[in-house]
Structure formats: structure tokens, C-alpha cells
Amino acid sequence: xxxxxxxxxxxxxxxxxxxxxxxxxxxxxxxxxxxxxxxxxxxxxxxxxxxxxxxxxxxxxxxxxxxxxxxxxxxxxx
Numbered sequence: 001x002x003x004x005x006x007x008x009x010x011x012x013x014x015x016x017x018x019x020x021x022x023x024x025x026x027x028x029x030x031x032x033x034x035x036x037x038x039x040x041x042x043x044x045x046x047x048x049x050x051x052x053x054x055x056x057x058x059x060x061x062x063x064x065x066x067x068x069x070x071x072x073x074x075x076x077x078x
Contacts, residue, residue: 037056
């Protein structure tokens with residue numbers, strides 16, 4: 001059994017499935033910021049565990065929405 005794949009050329013900056021190092025670093029920083037936001041709300045503001053989880057989840061979904069919109073705008077320019 002064989003799988004047909006298109007050969008990636010050197011001219012293509014990102015072949016399908018590749019993620020740049022800058023993107024990975026950005027995602028790691030966002031994850032650290034969300035974890036810090038959770039700990040700040042829970043331990044410093046003492047707003048409760050569930051409230052901190054909800055606030056962090058809302059901030060995370062907001063970041064995902066922003067990444068999606070930015071990605072769509074950048075892709076439509078190509």
C-alpha cells in the first residue's frame with residue numbers, strides 16, 4: 001500500500017503540517033500567561049477556584065478567536 005504525497009519544494013516557507021518556531025513560542029507564552037492569570041485570580045484576588053477557571057477559559061477562548069481572525073485575514077491576502 002502506498003500513500004501519494006506532493007513533494008515540498010525548498011521555495012515553500014511552510015509545507016502542510018509544519019509550524020514555525022515563532023508560532024510555538026507564541027503559543028507557549030500564551031499558555032504561561034493564561035496559567036498566570038488563573039493563579040493571580042485564584043490566589044491573589046481570592047475569587048474562588050471555579051470563578052478563576054471560568055475567567056481563564058473565557059480569556060483563552062478570546063485568544064483563540066483573535067488567532068483565528070488574524071489567521072483568516074492573513075490567509076485571504078495570499
